[in-house]
Amino acid sequence: MSSEATLPQPVLLEINDLQVRYPVGSLLSRLAGGPREVSVLPGTSLRIGPGETLGLIGESGSGKTTLGRAAIGLTPISAGNIRIGQDVTSMAGARIWDRMRRGVGLMFQDPVAALNPRMKIGRSVTEPLVIHGALTGDRRAKAVELLAQVGLTEGFADRYPHEVSGGQARRATVARALALKPALVIADEPTAGLDLSVQGELLNLLNDLQARLGISFLMITHNLAVARHVTDRIAIMYLGRIVETGPTAELFARPAHPYTRALLGARGRPDRAQPPLEGEVPSLARRPRGCEFNTRCPLATDRCRAAAPEQRSPARGRLVTCHRAEELMAAPQ
Template identity: 45%
Template sequence: MSETDTSAPLLEAKNVVVEFPMKGFRKAPFRVLHGVSLDIHPGETVGLVGESGSGKTTIGRAILGLVEPAAGTITFDGQDITRLHRKERRKLSDSIQVVFQDPYTSLNPTMTVGDILSEPLLVKADLKGSARTRIRELLDQVGLPSGAVDKFPREFSGGQRQRVAIARALALSPRLVVCDEPVSALDLSTQARVLDLFIEIQERTGVAYLFVSHDLSVVRHISHRVAVMYKGNIVEYGDGDQVTSEPVHPYTQKLLMSAPVANPVRQRERRIERHTMLAASSKEGHN
């Protein structure tokens, strides 16, 4: 990806702590995020990568207002959005949208594509009259034919359904889209096409992405900068090419060793290197 935007951050999270209550009398809450800080500039993609349970999805949910931080602040375009009331959060949906992981469950199966895309438009008085035109624009943006408007999600492939989900997220022309594992449910060839679509849309509209993934090769393809999460902490954060090819932190190095490569000889070498690294880590842990 190209160099990052040097303007003021569009979104900034500072020392965000998220805790979930535990069952049982007087049990201390479970801390998911331990003071996470990151920023996203206009038109930039920040990849957030880590294994399952690392807390990467939780920071996305905090940005979307789906979980409330116990400490820290989240600002968007200079406004503190850490603990907005529901009405204020609804207004913010014009500017911050989300694409979820599973295109098979994120779309209402009883609604046509036209109904799905018109839903966010019809709640905006100034967009009602132009909803039909906007829907055609959205379908064109994500590479779907205009005839898709009368079809149901079940009539499309996984990649096409995810294109519909992307179109829905773009309906109100947001400035930031939180992408929560948006290609993990797709096959490799479809993944590549959807990732290219995200890049094309960003180049055309200037939208920013927080791109959450467990796959280092995916975030390498799309991200300007990459943050690596491990057990609720960001352990490495920097230029996307550098972090995904020459990482400094041992955990990122393990993720890189786990990523598949097309060359079988190099893949075997990586597997050996990873086993050696894991054995060394285990030995250190016992000392």
């Protein structure tokens, strides 16, 4: 079943069979028969509807950030296509990506590092407007307007990044991401490094901005508590593949993939009868045969080790890549 059936139409962002590969090893090792490249994204598909917040969840190194950067052309893709109004991957030239990026904002993982240390925050926040030739009127006045939208006072326009806290720097990067009035914001680990009270303030801010401006969010995070608080749907990623998607409340109530169940158990859900994960994350250069999670899955069978499962829908609005999905959904939690 196609994932389009689980989303309101039209689709704002559509990623189909996206592949990102990197060359690995020395020339000598390749000549000796070693792997020539590593596939970070082996064929990943993702869709986001207007006004929706989709959480992309997975362990560190699962490919979440690579997917977010590839979606806006910051990471070169090897195959597949990306549609944001139009198929941008079928068009040549940097100008196509530049036009597309006017409709997509990006929040990087480290908010302080994302701001130019030699540039006052007001100038950093308005930089997208200058780059795209969209600045009208006084630049500082526009910076003050954008900062006020995220709860920062006029004085922050004249400060440098080292003169503000991590939470204030994050708000400044939110203001910059909103400068061009995008339809979609890709937020990469937006609460990383923030204490709990500041995290709550930031998440409430993002919820408020979405309600007022109708923005869609791709929320990239490993923090399930954050995802539960702000997302409409969740996509679970393992080794660069989406192994489960579904509405947030339903996925938390009835996870249908062993990896999802393990992630929930690792985040303070001792009520779940889920054995802990064992073993190391497999090498991307030598992916396991069959289901790629079978080397760590406590529920793996001979079938899991022999044949890769196909994506299917065990319930309305749910997509799962697991041989035992229906069994897991029916089991008591």
